[in-house]
Amino acid sequence: MHILFLTDNFPPEVNAPASRTFEHCREWAAAGHKVTVITCAPNFPKGKVFSGYRNRLWQKEEMCGISVVRVWSYITANEGFARRVIDYLSYMISALLASLFIRRADIVIGTSPQFFTACAAYGVGWLKKIPFVFELRDIWPESIRAVGAMNQSAALGGLEKLELFLYRKAALVVSVTHSFREDLTGRGIDREKIRVVTNGLDATRFKPQGKDQTLVERHGLAGKFVSGYIGTHGLAHGLETVLDAAEAISCRPSGEKYRFLFLGDGAHKAQLIALATTKQLKNVIFVDTVSKDEVVKYWSLLDASIIHLKKNELFRSVIPSKLFECMGMGIPVLHGVEGESAGIVEKENVGLVFQPENAEELCRKLVELSEDGALRRRLSINGQLAASRYDRRALASKMLGYLEDLVAGRPPKYDL
Incomplete structure (x- = not known):
């Protein structure tokens, strides 16, 4: 054929x-x-x-x-x-x-x-x-x-x-x-x-691995709890919510240990960088798009992956493909998308769901995940097991x- x-x-x-x-x-x-x-x-x-x-x-x-x-x-x-x-x-x-x-x-x-x-x-x-x-x-x-x-x-x-x-x-x-x-x-x-x-996911590419130490040193991530968004920075993604969470968590007593990594490009990236500058966020790192091989190295830096779309009825029908890549890498997910994809996260028990555009809830779930090592390990193992089905x-x-x-x-x- x-x-x-x-x-x-x-x-x-x-x-x-x-x-x-x-x-x-x-x-x-x-x-x-x-x-x-x-x-x-x-x-x-x-x-x-x-x-x-x-x-x-x-x-x-x-x-x-x-x-x-x-x-x-x-x-x-x-x-x-x-x-x-x-x-x-x-x-x-x-x-x-x-x-x-x-x-x-x-x-x-x-x-x-x-x-x-x-x-x-x-x-x-x-x-x-x-x-x-x-x-x-x-x-x-x-x-x-x-x-x-x-x-x-x-x-x-x-x-x-x-x-x-x-x-x-x-x-x-x-x-x-x-x-x-x-x-x-x-x-x-x-x-x-x-x-x-x-x-x-391509299971031969997205699989568990230790943090890339070269990138850890390059971005000053040693000893930090790293959460991140990897993908297109578009209007639909509502990434201002993640920046609001970064601002809120920086005010906490233990806020210094958290870092937020944004990898990718898109129509809204310049505005996000400008907003982070206005907020004087020192815990946010922006990285431009890299090759497929490099993307996996950046995934390895994450202790938690943030997936987010704006609160809109249409997005209830969307399943971001990065969800499956997180599963394969064994990275717990903080999932801010309603509908079918949230159902997968909950059914497979691979992450914590928060309400889209709710920075306070994202911040709370992020702290919960960072302070509960047993929870992170459980979600990571579940993700690896679920990945085989996708x-x-x-x-x-x-x-x-x-x-x-x-x-x-x-x-x-x-x-x-």
Whole structure:
């Protein structure tokens, strides 16, 4: 089977969409299938092309058995709604045109968050007369409204109509959460063609290890209790709450022992740094995006991982992929996301849940975790045990089975 995959994020980018796509495609190629990925020059999130790449009409490389085609797109930083839409549209057009030169594909997949990639995949499926699969990683454009990036308007209504059109036209929708499936079903999409393949982790990469002593010394973390946020610093993440907690804990008698590490980039990072400066926070460390190998070294520094999204009904259906990486590393989680992901944390007993945007509760839970070594050990062990149930290899195999059924004309097996 020849699988054609359209995504505007791919390694060496290190965000969640890039990692999921790469790890799935790597497993499909290892299983003997031909896999072609059409993407763009790596540039996320700063909007600067990575070293060794250029923003050309066509570049080709091989990566772990995957044929990677990189096409031109309008490149901008992950900020500014209008420019990002131009970025998305340019990739959509380039990917659609490039697909015409990919021979004998049996199936095409387009992945969100933004669905202009799925638009391109729909077009490819129609032109090549092959099944189109919509991989649903985010309910977009509703997520735009949720973070206040765009108010209700005719344009937003038009995007939502296009969104529903793509769901209806897809031969298969692969959702990353059960909540997304319920959302689509509630909006009239045929439940029988929606399958769930959650996010997970590369268990060969994310596993327990001692703190990287070079980084401990570099950032002055010896003897400190380190909590941290690793990932995109966007509007949706509400990381002001973490800074408020850092300010509150610094006023405690034992406040000197705590450090807060922020690793990553995003549209809201400059504002967060400015806020930390205004608050004169001495216990906060900001680090720019690093390579995948370096990310694991930074994970090793954490005694607790903070996962947070704003308090919004939409985010109840989201499962941050970093949750699974924390499990694999054996890092207890302080989880400030309501809904399905909080249910996983509680069911697997891998962390403590706090109310989103509640800095006081985050501070209280952080102190509880730091002062109870037995609790930390228990949560760490539970995380390592639970991680095996979210191994990316097994999840990639599950999704591959759905794709094989679709190409063979069989109804994909239904998962409860």
